[in-house]
Amino acid sequence: KNEVEQSPQNLTAQEGEFITINCSYSVGISALHWLQQHPGGGIVSLFMLSSGKKKHGRLIATINIQEKHSSLHITASHPRDSAVYICAVREKTSGSRLTFGEGTQLTVNP
Amino acid sequence: GAVVSQHPSRVICKSGTSVKIECRSLDFQATTMFWYRQFPKQSLMLMATSNEGSKATYEQGVEKDKFLINHASLTLSTLTVTSAHPEDSSFYICSASDRDQPQHFGDGTRLSIL
Numbered sequence: 001k002n003e004v005e006q007s008p009q010n011l012t013a014q015e016g017e018f019i020t021i022n023c024s025y026s027v028g029i030s031a032l033h034w035l036q037q038h039p040g041g042g043i044v045s046l047f048m049l050s051s052g053k054k055k056h057g058r059l060i061a062t063i064n065i066q067e068k069h070s071s072l073h074i075t076a077s078h079p080r081d082s083a084v085y086i087c088a089v090r091e092k093t094s095g096s097r098l099t100f101g102e103g104t105q106l107t108v109n110p
Numbered sequence: 111g112a113v114v115s116q117h118p119s120r121v122i123c124k125s126g127t128s129v130k131i132e133c134r135s136l137d138f139q140a141t142t143m144f145w146y147r148q149f150p151k152q153s154l155m156l157m158a159t160s161n162e163g164s165k166a167t168y169e170q171g172v173e174k175d176k177f178l179i180n181h182a183s184l185t186l187s188t189l190t191v192t193s194a195h196p197e198d199s200s201f202y203i204c205s206a207s208d209r210d211q212p213q214h215f216g217d218g219t220r221l222s223i224l
Contacts, residue, residue, distance in 0.1 A: 033212060041148075041201055043215035086153060096142055096207045100153045 003027050006087050006101035013108050019074040021104045023087030026068065033098065034061050034072045035086040043086075046072070077108045113137055114206050116216025124224055125196060131189045131219045133204035140206035143187035144213065145179060148201040157202075160187050194223045 004025045013019055023032070034046040047054050047061040049070065054061050058077075063070040074081055087101040113136040121129050133143055142161050146154040158174075160166040160181035168174045176198075178190040187206070191198055203218040 031212075035215075040217070041203065041220065042217035043203065043205075045212050045214065048212045096210060096213060097144070097156070097159060098213060102153050 002102070003099050004087055004089055004101040006085075006104050008104060009102065010105045011107070013077050013106070015078055015108055015110050017077050017108075019077050019081070019106065019108075021072045021085050021087075021106070023070045023072070023101055024068060025070075025087075025089050025099075027089065027099070028092045029068075029089040030092050031090040032063055032070050033088040033090070034070075035088060037084040037086060037103070039083070046085075074106075079108045079110050082107050114140075114204065114214045114216045116204050116219055118219060119217060120220045120222075122222045122224065123194065126193055127223075129191045129194055129221060131191075131202055131204070131221075133187045133189070133206065133216050135185045135206045135208075135214070138206075138208050138211075138214075139184040140187070141184065141209055142207050143181055144205045144207075145177070145187075145189050146203045146205070148203060148218075154203065157189075191221065194221070196223045199223045 007022045031050045033048050036044045049063045058075045060073040084103045084105050086103045088098040115134045117132045145157045148154050156169050157172045158166045158168045158179050160179050162181050162184050166179035181187040199222050201220050205213040205215045207213045
């Protein structure tokens, strides 16, 4: 079993739909990251969370430390949101090293 | 925001060639840099962690003589794939962080060995 599990693995949505991607982890963490990887391969850091909720534009990320669970929400999804979304955790004992989930491939159709 | 520049973005070369990939932090000091390898449809696999001025720490199964890492300054780390072979073809991506700050990723290098 992976230390970081994401669901779903693949997600197809229609433009405008509300999207939720989930991440569960089994280790003690100091922070959780949501990353976006574009088809060309470049990775953008969307959020770093250690508690609560963060919002940036149409993106919202939440984390529940007790339940070891985080969600990434995209409101009013758009085809340009199509990408791989990766959950990564920074374990308490590993400094700035990250442990990655397998990623969620999101496709938003017009 | 913090920017990490990775160069080159794509390399195609013959088997037996050594290839150097550069990773630069443009507007912050990178005390730690990470090198990852990514196979198609898979997540990032950490190859090694390098701290400025000290030897890199390699993950189990990664040959240090094959993948030479140098982190000579707080803004530059290099990965050299020595005597590359077709099985080394992959997507390589670096990231950099300053102490406990988030990692910032380069755009990756797609390496193709013929």
